[in-house]
Amino acid sequence: MIHEFEAVIVGAGGAGLYSALEASKNAKTAVISKVYATRSHTGAAQGGISAALGNVEEDKPEWHAFDTVKGGDYLVDQEAALILAEEAVQAVYDLENRGLPFNRTPEGRIDQRRFGGHTRNFGEAAVRRACYAADRTGHMILQTLYQQCIKNNVQFFDEFQVLDVILDGKRCGGVVAVELKTGEVHIFKAKATLFATGGFGRMFKITSNAYANTGDGPAVLARRGVPLEDMEFFQFHPTGIKDMGILISEAVRGEGGQLYNREGERFMERYAPTLLDLAPRDMVSRAIMTEINEGRGMRGDKRIDDYVHLDATGIGKETIMAKLPDITEFCKTYLDVDPSEKPIPVQPTAHYAMGGIPTDTHGRVAADGSGGIYEGLYAAGECACVSVHGANRLGTNSLLDLVVFGRRAGIHIADYVKNTDTPKVDENAAEASRQRMAELTDGQKGPHGESLRETMQMEMMEKVGVYRTENKMAEAVQTIADLRNRYRKVRIQDTAKSFNTDLLDILELGNLLDLSLITAESAKNRQESRGAHSREDYPDRDDKKWLNHTLAYLEGDSVRIAFKPVDTSKWEPKARTY
């Protein structure tokens, strides 16, 4: 079945919905999503969305942009960071005007709070920049954008899983997707296609990410020759619930929570004397892993799954209930701990992909490192790499990225489709996808995929995690390559057409394996430490050799690495201390 639209958006989280709202003003638009829009993972974001509104103290977009660049260890494209910080202000007002229920100041304005790495006057002290709605800011953004889509009659194709992108040279003609309800393969022909499929934290064993976060967009594009940028930079959030990985927002530390080791020491004093617990996430995660490696985790056994304490008891019950109600409930439900009375056991959890599909500031997908683009192909949100997060994203900048660059891509699409012909696409475009699905369900016996998934997640956690070395990463590359070979023989048990979630599970595993290989190869290649990429064998940042974005091309069983220059037009790279 071939559907014809002017714009097709793949993914219904914050970036997908915002771009759909803009694109649909001018273009016949469809949103396809593998889950109902309101189930998207944007809804799990907690702490806030930053914008220099200056509602509670002086603030400037320029300071916000600088913090973003420095937080990203100077791998951020600086023009893009300025756009992010400047458009943040109007973006937050737009969300409020559309109904988002932000918490309020006593004067009735949008309230703001502190978050890691956000400072006044280029690093002097923490600033209140994060606009928030209790500790469910992402939930409110997702709900508000979905409500606006209802108001504006945006057309949804719920529970359609993307299988392939249709490319004719450097021109995109749409996507191929399978409808979960019927098992039918559909072609969505479109002048413009936007990928907003979110993250892929499910590569790792301990993650804050949803089951759905399997990087379908980047994997589909990588298999068709599109490069992926800076995939070695994966953020480990310092405070996930021990063993489960469930996110405990940085807002807990923003409101006064502190980290302690088994000796009762507030160890961040040694690692970041100015910002302490509110240092950027890569630094805090490393600090925790160093404490654990040196035997000062709570168990003290130096194992990778040891943990530390996040003490929120000093915040006060009333503030916790008013500003951190969801987190309180997570702790009570899963740990039987009331955070106003007892410390929370936490460990770093795989949280956010800084890297992804390379785009310009209009969301257009880059084809190479020298300005070439794919016509009619866009990406936004976590699956994209603009790059505004560089080597390490600051808290609250992800929700901001979705809104600012989702909107910009949508606006560009609305304009682009006016002067573009409909691409020529026929049923043959779905042939490869149909073959792959037939293979998986051909009734032959093959290994089950589950052991592959477990091995991949463990390998990535242990060898491409917070701390990395050449040998470990080389082992990981080899293991993932073996897993990809074995994956080709995997068969599923379920042969039904309708709601074959067994099939989806295996397709998602294939996507994760491809992205794991690209991540491990990109990480092995970069011989320096920068932001979230921290190598024990190359502990220093090396701007002479490595102040470059990685572009990784998946070519069959191997990954070819190329580079793309970083925009440092505004601020010279400096040492990164807090």
Next chain:
Amino acid sequence: MKITLNIQRFNPETDSEPYFQRYEVEAEPNDRLLDALMHVKRYQDGTLGFRKSCAHGVCGSDAMVINGKDRLACKTLVKDVAEEGGAEITIEPLRHFTVQRDLIVDQTVFFDKYKSVKPFLINTEPVAEKERLQSQEERMAFDDATNCILCAACFSACPVLDKNPAFLGPAVIAQASRFNDDSRDRGFEERLPVLDKPDGVWPCENQFECTRACPRGIKVTKLINQTKRRIQKHKETK
């Protein structure tokens, strides 16, 4: 501990009627029921169908009927529903929906009702300031309803929907109240025709099953009653 999951199965392609199938799973008391279901799915029976995503109670995908109660599988711990030593847990799909496969139900009717109450901010007045001002008190007046994740557990739990399938249902009314009670909203009269019809808010009998079922702890029945009173007051002053 060893637990037995007794799960309602149904594949419309091959089954004429739903039936129950038992699975034995090794589980920790603190595991989520979703963990046990995932274990069955990935190690015992790939054909078992259910929805899931965030796995910590914020996306609303995995509402189902567990031991007769409407809950999220990811927010229900094994120890909450099983007793030590070989306890059996019964799992069924949500009520008041057509079963599409096993524990997967067609929620179209729920989302259609949701859309019918215009669940978005209605206000065409120009914004004088950058943001519309709202006091902390005004903001908290509708806070409870903003917790809703549209999981439809309350829709399944509502006894009124047993006899009157056309009833709007609890979540939808609560979501209308989320906007009606927002000091920035001017859309009450636009929502009124849907709320104030025989199948609108009025069938609610205050049985409080929605409030008991809500995994987000929303006082749904209270919001329904507030909406009823607001409509009555509006009619009296007219």
